[in-house]
Structure formats: structure tokens, C-alpha cells
Amino acid sequence: MMPRSGPPIVGIDFRPALFSCTGIGRYTHELVRAIDCLGRDDVKMMLYGDAWRKVAQNDRITQLLSARKGVLRRRRIPGRLAPVLSYLGMGVERRLGGIDLFHLTDLALLPVRRAVTVVTVHDLAFEIDSAFHGRAFRRDVPGRLRAAVARAARVIVPSHETARQLRLRYSVVEDRIHVVPHGCDHMRDRTREASADELERLLARHGVERPYALCVGTIEPRKNHDVLLDAFRLFARRNSHTLVLVGGFGWMCDGLRDRLAHGRERGRVRHMENLDDRFLPPLYREAQWSIYPSLYEGFGLPVLESMACGTPAITTRRGALEEVGGDAVRYVDPEDPEEMAKAMAELSDDAELRAEMSEAGAERAGGFGWARAAQSHLEVYRAVASEIDAS
Template identity: 35%
Template sequence: MKIAIDITILYIAQAGIFYYHYNLVRALLDRPSPHRFLLLDYYPIHGGWTNPPEMTHLTAPHAEVRRVKGLRHRKLSRLWFMQRPLLWPLAKGVDQVLLYPWGKLAEWVMQHQLRKHLDGVALFHASSVVPYALPHAKNVTTIYDLTPLLFPEHHTLQTRDLYRRFFRFAQTEADAVIVISEATKGDVITHLDLEPERVHVVHAGVDPRFHPLDRATVAQVLASLELQPQRYILHVGTIEPRKNLVRLIEAYHRLRQEVSPPAPQLVLAGASGWMSGEVFRRVKALGLEDDVRFIGRVEGAVLPALYNGARLFAYPSLYEGFGMPVLEAMACGTPVVTSNVSSLPEVVGDAGLLVDPTDVHQIAQAMVRLLEDDALGYRLRQKGLARAAQFRWDRAAVKALQVYEHLLGTPS
């Protein structure tokens, strides 16, 4: 059977969505399979503005990458010669008038191109950026979380509109919906009114680069960031309201008043996202500019060392579809404090301390416990390593294939 998977999303997505989709596709290609895979890149969506280096690894004898051309939405107001005081407002007005008809034309061209290039495909795994149902084939898509629906105030109008249309596609067009946790499955069934039998859980795996490292390696990497091993509390994730960083900073402020000095620093690793300003303002208001470090997005070999060197990992998120950073921290042997909501208890099990993310006192006390109780930290380290070992990409690939083959009527 010929199975097509959209990889256009890999040129758009960042952080957890990118790594989930990329690692699942790569794990599917790494398995011996009677199926042939077509990896679809609908070029007009991203226009070549990004080129993730990981894409070069998506190869296999039974796979083909196909770049499909189409109609790209070009805004007059973005052209360099229109960036003049008198011309730019006129260009914006023209863009507004043409937005709807141009969008409908671009959608028609995309459907025509996809129908042509996906000819002979028995199953198409669509994404949120290419929500297309292939006629006369089985259609699958993945929902990572329902944050645009459950927390609309944390998203732009454009993002909310995009996901509103995507969720409608999942409801009406998908024969099966893959979700990344049991918690997300419950949300999808409840809020999107999908039949339980259409929704399938395929947990994420943990990348092999996340594992315990020797002290010398950790110290060498951390020196480049002017950090010392075991002298900081770590958070990894985009700086945005859903990550609950204002309460984490307030909890850290309380912690500093309870533990013997010198207190560890709080290191926040991640790019600034939507509505991040309040986080920076809270740090300044509490006088923590020298104690809270913003180090930006961290990649490559630095991130595993950053996890390894942390005294503890704090992740009091308000909502997660899965919570990849928690899994990565456990895989590196770092004790975890995280929320008792959404998917996080499902990922952590009994290998971390769970707290109410809306209770600053609880967050602070959990971190203080880990700082003052070395035996507790050791137990959680061992439990975390064992827990993380249960999440593997080869298992995820098997489960995804089971979804495909069930729809195709060709169980392995």
C-alpha cells in the first residue's frame, strides 16, 4: 500500500510539534515495511523560508519526498518598494480586498495539485497546515492539543481561526485522529464530539540524546552559558502564558526566602512567545533580574547538558498535550516538579512531584523539598530514568502503523 504523510508542517512547526512529527516519521521510515511512503511537502505554505537540517535524515529505500508547487499568497504590502508612507496604506487596503478571493483561489489550486500528486495513495496523513482529505482514500490527522479552543486568550486571532478550521476538518473529514496522550484523547472526545473509536493515542518517545552525561562534559557545556552544575533550577519551553511562568517566578521568589543562601538561580530556556511581556515585568517587579536567567532557545548538544546540570526541573504548565520537556528531563536523570493537570500526570507517573499549577505556595514548597531532601531527589532520579525508558519512538511507530493498517484492512 502507498501511504502519504504531510511533512509541510515540519517547515512551520517549532518545539514539541516539530520533534513529535519529525521523530514519528523517521521512526516509521526506519522500520522494515511492506508499504511505500510518500512524504509530501506543499511548498507554497512555507515558501522555502526555513530549511530544518533534520529534513535530510528523512530518507529510506521505500520512501519518496515530493515537493509540490502551487499558488503562494503574496501580499502587496510586503513588497519592499511598497514600504513607503504614502504607498503602504494603499497596499494594505488592496490586500484586504483581495484576501478572501485570493485565499479561495489558493485553496482550489492546492486541492487540484494534491489530488494529482497523491494519485494512487491509499491513506493520507494530513496536518494542521495541510488539512486536506484525499478522495477515495483513508484520511488521518494528528491533534496535539486543544489550547486554541480551551485557552483562546493565549492565541492570536489568526491562530485561533486556523485551528478552528483544522478542528472542523478533523471532525468531518478524518477517518482516524491520532492524539499524543490519553488526556488529549479525552479533550478531543469531549470538546470536538468525536467518537472514541476514531481517536487513537500514540505517545511520544524520547530522543536518545537525552540521557545522563558525565560531570566533565556537563561542566564544559555549562561554562559556555556561565552556569555551574547543580546551581540552578531549570525550565524549558516557550515563554508564553500557558507555561505559567509568572507563578513559577513568584514561587521562586518565595523559595529564596526559605532556603539557606546561596539559592540556586532560575534558568528559563526558550524563545519569547505570544504575550511574554508579563513574565519579564514580574521578574523586574520582584527584583530578581540577577537571579532569573533568560537564555533563549537552546539546541543541539547544549540542551541535554542543561537538563543534566539542573538541580531540579520545574514545569508548572497550565495545560499540555503531552509535555515533552518533562520526559526529556527525566531521561537525563533530573528530578521533576510539574502540574497535576492535563497530560502531565500521565507522562510523569509517580516519578515526579505533582502540584496544583494555580497554587504558588505548592509550587514553591515542592521545589524547596527537592532542594533540601537529597534522598528524595535520588529516588525521583531513579524513578524518572525508568519512567522515561518506557517512551520510545519505535513503539510509537508501531502504534501509528496499527492505526494505518486497521483503516486499510491490512493488519500486520
């Protein structure tokens, strides 16, 4: 094959960034933004955005891309038509107008027929415990992901824990796996966040009184909100804190939805379901402490975000969370509400401990940057493009 005349053209599944500011959406948005900000001329991005759902936060997306680096292809079509369009020769490669490789960023895997692929595997939680997801997910996703990983030229993961699980469960050889931790720069950019007055109005609207604690994450079984509420009820017997939950309702959460509406904790627990992205950094900074009691994580971005804001964090040692938190956070057993409540009380009562954890967390978070992550992704793209040229 003759070498290309210009930089490699990389297609990226940008759909997660169009519809969510958390998790995979956050990763996809910040990755593309960071690649764009690097200003490099050795790669061109073509962003795939076809889906039926309406785009969330249009201004954020509009401001993201410069004409220099990225082009977004977006039309409203049902996602279930993607396999049919691919079969008819009108899939990802045709839609993006010719690409050298395609980066699959989401678990909703697009069918790619000819282009070489790179895939990001965020975690294998559904392989760790089948109770974390519903029956339809367990039926459809694992097989598709296993096939996508087998086909991919490279696999990108956010942690050594996810890399270990890939080797163990999918038999992926080590030299195909690239560990690229997420960044947290988005929490330190004051130009992208709500003002102090806007935050006060938000807290008043939701009835949040200080001091408050913060838990950020989609409400789903793996995030362990039920045990968190059990622990907070024990803690609240002797403390006046409000617990603020930020995150939408996910799957298998009807019981928790009912508990938040009618349970004994409802007077002291406030839920912000569709929080504007601009409020998250100041909401973290004003919290006395945060808690992320997850049963398993392939990374654990909320813990990193809390540290970046200087807010002491309580979390667990499950999955990759210790890779993120290091010695800068307080660890608890996610299945022991009494231990969790004790940690809440210790942080609430000890201002000196909070100050120490705030400083240690901010220092540790400084080692996680989206520019570094973007550079690592570019290195993967270039390596794959070189292999294509040599084939």
C-alpha cells in the same frame, strides 16, 4: 476498487519538523525517523514540506531519511497559498504525486480535497480556556480543526485526556480515536548530543552557575511562566540556584519578555531562546531538577524528557500531565507560587529524594518509545488503507 499493487503511499505533513525541534515539530520528526528505522516495506512515506520559511537545522533533516522509505517534497511558497493551489487542483495530492491517505500532523491544517485523511490532535487547550490563545487563533483554528476531525478516517491523540476531550467536545466516536503516547528515545541517544565541553561553554556564555534548575517550553500563557517566576523569587531568598528557561517567545508574552529583561529575577534567571537541539539532553542531565508548571497539557513532553534524563521533575496535575508523570514526579498547584517554591526547596535540600525520583522517573520513561509509537501509527495507516481497498 481494485487492490493496489504495492504498499500504501502515505503523505505526511512534515512542515513542523522542518522549523522546530520542540512540541509538534519534535513529534513529527521523531515519528518519521522511527518509521524509517523500523525498515518496514509495507508503507511508503511522501513528506510534504512546502512553506516560505527557511528550514532549521538542515543537517538533522538531511540525515533523517533513507532512500528506502521516505521522499521529501519541499519548495518555498507562502503557506497562505495552499488553499488557492488546492482549489486550482495543485494541492497536496498533486504535489506528492499520488497518495492513498494523508496524515495531518499540525494545527496549521492543509486543505486536502480527495485523499482520505488521518489527523493528529495534540490537545484541545483552546477549547479548555480561551485565554490560552490570541483572538486570531480562536477565530480561525477551532472551526478548521473540527471540520478536519469530522472528515478524518482516524484521529490520533497522545493521551487519554485528549481522547476524552474529543469525545466530549467534538462528539468523536471512540473507535475512530487511537491513543498513541509520544516517545523519549531522542533524549537517550548520545550520538545526537553536544559534548561535555560544549555544554560548559554554553553555560558560561549564558552566565549559568550551578546548581541550576531547568524549565523547557515555549513562552506563552498556558506554560505559566509568570507564576513560575513568582515562585522562584520566593525560593531564591534562601537558595543560590539559577533558573534556566529554554524556549522561544510565543504569543501574548510581551509582559513576560519585559519581566525577563527588567524584572527583579533577571540576575538569577537565564533565558536560552534558540537552543541547538543537541544541548537539550545534557542540559537536562546537569540540572538539579526541572519544573514544568503548565496550566494544561495534551501530553507534556518536557516532563517525559526530564524523567528520561534522570532529572527529578516538578509539574502539575492539569490535563494529561499525570498520565505522563505517574508516581515518579512531584505535583504542585500551578496557581500557588508558595506551594511551588516549597517543592523547589524540598528537592534542592534532599539529595536522597532526588535520587529516588531520578530512578523512578527513568524507569517510567522507559515505557515510552518512538518505535512503539511508530508501529501504532503504521497500524492506523494500514487499517485505513484496507478500508480504502474495500470501498
